[in-house]
Amino acid sequence: MTNRDCSKVRASADWSPMEQLSLTAMIDLGKDSNDDPGIATKGRQQSKMDFYGLDMTYAMNKMWSLSGYVSHGEQDLWVAHSTGYVVDIANANDAVGFTLKGKPTDKLEIAAGVTYANDKNRYIQTLDPAASNNNNLFLASTGGVPDVVYR
Numbered sequence: 001m002t003n004r005d006c007s008k009v010r011a012s013a014d015w016s017p018m019e020q021l022s023l024t025a026m027i028d029l030g031k032d033s034n035d036d037p038g039i040a041t042k043g044r045q046q047s048k049m050d051f052y053g054l055d056m057t058y059a060m061n062k063m064w065s066l067s068g069y070v071s072h073g074e075q076d077l078w079v080a081h082s083t084g085y086v087v088d089i090a091n092a093n094d095a096v097g098f099t100l101k102g103k104p105t106d107k108l109e110i111a112a113g114v115t116y117a118n119d120k121n122r123y124i125q126t127l128d129p130a131a132s133n134n135n136n137l138f139l140a141s142t143g144g145v146p147d148v149v150y151r
Contacts, residue, residue, distance in 0.1 A: 006032045020060070026053040045078040064102040071095050084131025085139075088124040093117065119150040 008030040015023045033046035053071035060066060077089040097115035104110065125144035127135055 004032060004034060006030075020058055022057045024055040026055075027051070042080050042082050045080055047075070047077045049073070049075040063104070064100070066098065066100050068098040069096065080128065084127050084135050086126045086128050087145075088122075090122040090124065091120070093119045117151065121148040123147070 008028075010026075010028045012024060012026045015025075017023070028049070028051040030050075031046070031048045032044075034044070051071065051073040053069060055067070055069045057065060057067040071094070073091075073093045075091045078087070079089065080086045095115065095117040097113060099111060099113035101111040102109070123145035125139060127139060
């Protein structure tokens with residue numbers, strides 16, 4: 001491995017404005033880069049990630065509670081291949097979810113939840129000056145790898 005500069009910051013905070021309600025906020029930031037591009041001009045060049053989240057729990061009474069979350073995350077990975085391809089693999093994810101839990105009787109506990117996630121992967125391809133003519137023609141004719149979305 002060459003010299004890599006890696007940094008990460010993580011923070012969270014809990015808050016309970018009332019006995020029945022609890023909130024947690026989270027943030028996670030990271031970056032990784034190659035400090036010596038003269039040694040490693042191919043392979044992973046740098047990456048970064050950001051994540052933000054908020055969780056909530058509300059006790060409606062002793063038998064029932066409602067919880068939920070919302071989050072957003074992004075990741076980027078820059079890679080250079082020996083054949084001349086350069087790609088930025090970018091991922092963005094948004095999610096939200098809620099769960100209702102209860103205990104209607106001493107012997108019965110129930111829960112119902114719903115989650116929505118929107119996850120998008122982008123493959124942003126370019127070529128470096130050393131790429132072959134065939135690689136230039138191929139990327140120009142295909143447009144590269146298509147985006148992929150999960151919902």
